Amino acid sequence: MHAIREALAAIRRAPLLTALSAAMVALALFVVGLFAVATYNLHEALSRVEERVEVVVYVRDDVMEAELQLLEEDLLEMEEVLGVRYLSKDDALAQAREDLPEFEELFMNLEVNPLPASVEVELRPGFRGPASVARVADRATIYPFVDDVRFGREWVDRLHLLRRMGGIATAVLGTAFGVVAALIIATAIRIALFARREEIYVMRLVGATHGFIRRPFLLEGALTGLLGGILAAVLTYVSHLAVSRLIFPLEWIPLEWMVAGIAAGGLFGLVASAFAIRRYLREV
Amino acid sequence: MIQLSQVSKEYPGRGKALDGVSFRLEKGEFAFLTGHSGSGKSTTLGLIHQADTPTSGEVVACGFSSKHTSHREVWKLRRRVSYIFQDFRLLPGRTALENVTFALEVTGTPRRELSSRGNRLLAQVGLAVKSGLQVHELSGGEQQRVSIARALANDPLALLADEPTGNLDERASRGIMELFRDLNARGMTVLMATHDLELVRAYPGIRVLELTEGRLVYDSRAPAVEGA
Numbered sequence A: 001m002h003a004i005r006e007a008l009a010a011i012r013r014a015p016l017l018t019a020l021s022a023a024m025v026a027l028a029l030f031v032v033g034l035f036a037v038a039t040y041n042l043h044e045a046l047s048r049v050e051e052r053v054e055v056v057v058y059v060r061d062d063v064m065e066a067e068l069q070l071l072e073e074d075l076l077e078m079e080e081v082l083g084v085r086y087l088s089k090d091d092a093l094a095q096a097r098e099d100l101p102e103f104e105e106l107f108m109n110l111e112v113n114p115l116p117a118s119v120e121v122e123l124r125p126g127f128r129g130p131a132s133v134a135r136v137a138d139r140a141t142i143y144p145f146v147d148d149v150r151f152g153r154e155w156v157d158r159l160h161l162l163r164r165m166g167g168i169a170t171a172v173l174g175t176a177f178g179v180v181a182a183l184i185i186a187t188a189i190r191i192a193l194f195a196r197r198e199e200i201y202v203m204r205l206v207g208a209t210h211g212f213i214r215r216p217f218l219l220e221g222a223l224t225g226l227l228g229g230i231l232a233a234v235l236t237y238v239s240h241l242a243v244s245r246l247i248f249p250l251e252w253i254p255l256e257w258m259v260a261g262i263a264a265g266g267l268f269g270l271v272a273s274a275f276a277i278r279r280y281l282r283e284v
Numbered sequence B: 001m002i003q004l005s006q007v008s009k010e011y012p013g014r015g016k017a018l019d020g021v022s023f024r025l026e027k028g029e030f031a032f033l034t035g036h037s038g039s040g041k042s043t044t045l046g047l048i049h050q051a052d053t054p055t056s057g058e059v060v061a062c063g064f065s066s067k068h069t070s071h072r073e074v075w076k077l078r079r080r081v082s083y084i085f086q087d088f089r090l091l092p093g094r095t096a097l098e099n100v101t102f103a104l105e106v107t108g109t110p111r112r113e114l115s116s117r118g119n120r121l122l123a124q125v126g127l128a129v130k131s132g133l134q135v136h137e138l139s140g141g142e143q144q145r146v147s148i149a150r151a152l153a154n155d156p157l158a159l160l161a162d163e164p165t166g167n168l169d170e171r172a173s174r175g176i177m178e179l180f181r182d183l184n185a186r187g188m189t190v191l192m193a194t195h196d197l198e199l200v201r202a203y204p205g206i207r208v209l210e211l212t213e214g215r216l217v218y219d220s221r222a223p224a225v226e227g228a
């Protein structure tokens, strides 16, 4: 109770300091928020692309039904494979006609169907990375009646790299700016401690416990962090809206991300002030 | 109550501020700690209050040993042994009463008891009528009384007073001395550092411990035991 009263009193005594440090924390977390939005959208976009990652096994025209069945069963046994779909030469032609209506005439006049039959292999989510794709392709290549296996190796590799880089960049930037926010709060708490050094001195003199002295400052730090986090969330949301309206549509980050970000602000504030106070109580 | 055993304190680069000091203060005793400026009086009181730790030797106050009391536990000692300064160390911008209730509040007194207990403590030091005055509106002697009232907030067993009359005129000094004598008569252990030998001579019944360059050179209760 006393701690809450004191923390609020401290904020009332120096509203500018609190507002200023919360604003600085908000700016630092805002950068993290922007990055989170970018990463989330990149992630979503990549997932959509990745859903379409599949392996297409082209087979020779003279393949026998039994041989095909063997291939399909073999592939279906692999943990990477979700399903297979056989596309006969006729199917392929029909599909081509549908996909490319401009060439309708060309298709009409064909005497022999030039398109090969194929087995389209759909991959299980989580098994659409380069290693899984290569494994499935290698397995199919073994069969002598398999002409070619296509999966856009470079594509899959690049997608994978992009994803990894996005993840790493978010982690690094998030940590860096989180630390910046923590340093700002620690500084603000040290200023608050300094402003109240006489009271703290008397508290220690007359036998107040460490916990009693610390609590209001911890609370103040946590509140500053929370406030900064909420402000950052608002700033990020507004920026996201602006970009969505004016430049290109963006998805908003999941609620859990936002809650986690704000909570992290509060936690950083708490930890930062704990460190500031620890040093201070040792020095006095 | 308070016991020092072969206590030395060395400040890096400044030599020994205290050198093998031993003495013992019984419960309810009153003693002066005398010596010239720089002889180690404040250092001694500070070690007893565990504001600092001795370089060697051991200080025990109210059962709290300098060897076994952690930084986090010092508050327990501070509630049994109070400290009074020459410069009062009151919080400016607050009234006499607020300075006393501050100490009560930060050591866990319920809010609704604060002002009644604060006023009672101020009455005990003869300042009941001035409780609403700001610190700067009080005379030196009155400020020192407020600081004594604050020191009594936790109902301590002992008082450590570092030159409490150093900033006061003769009349005010006598007033403070009478207050200490009064408290002592009711069982309070008092250790008072002073370099004012006239004041010491005015109270011949009070034990005298004398420091010279960090050594205990005289103890009126055991004049034969000389360190030097």
Ligand SMILES: Nc1ncnc2c1ncn2[C@@H]1O[C@H](COP(=O)(O)OP(=O)(O)O)[C@@H](O)[C@H]1O
Binding pocket: B011, B014, B016, B017, B035, B036, B037, B038, B039, B040, B041, B042, B043, B044
């Ligand atoms: N914090 C300190 N750092 C370095 N030297 C100190 C410190 N405190 C006291 N001293 C030295 O210790 C000696 C004793 O000081 P002090 O105990 O304050 O004496 P007194 O209170 O009798 O005047 C002095 O020489 C003083 O300069």
Ligand SMILES: [Mg+2]
Binding pocket: B038, B041, B042, B043, B162
């Ligand atoms: Mg001194």
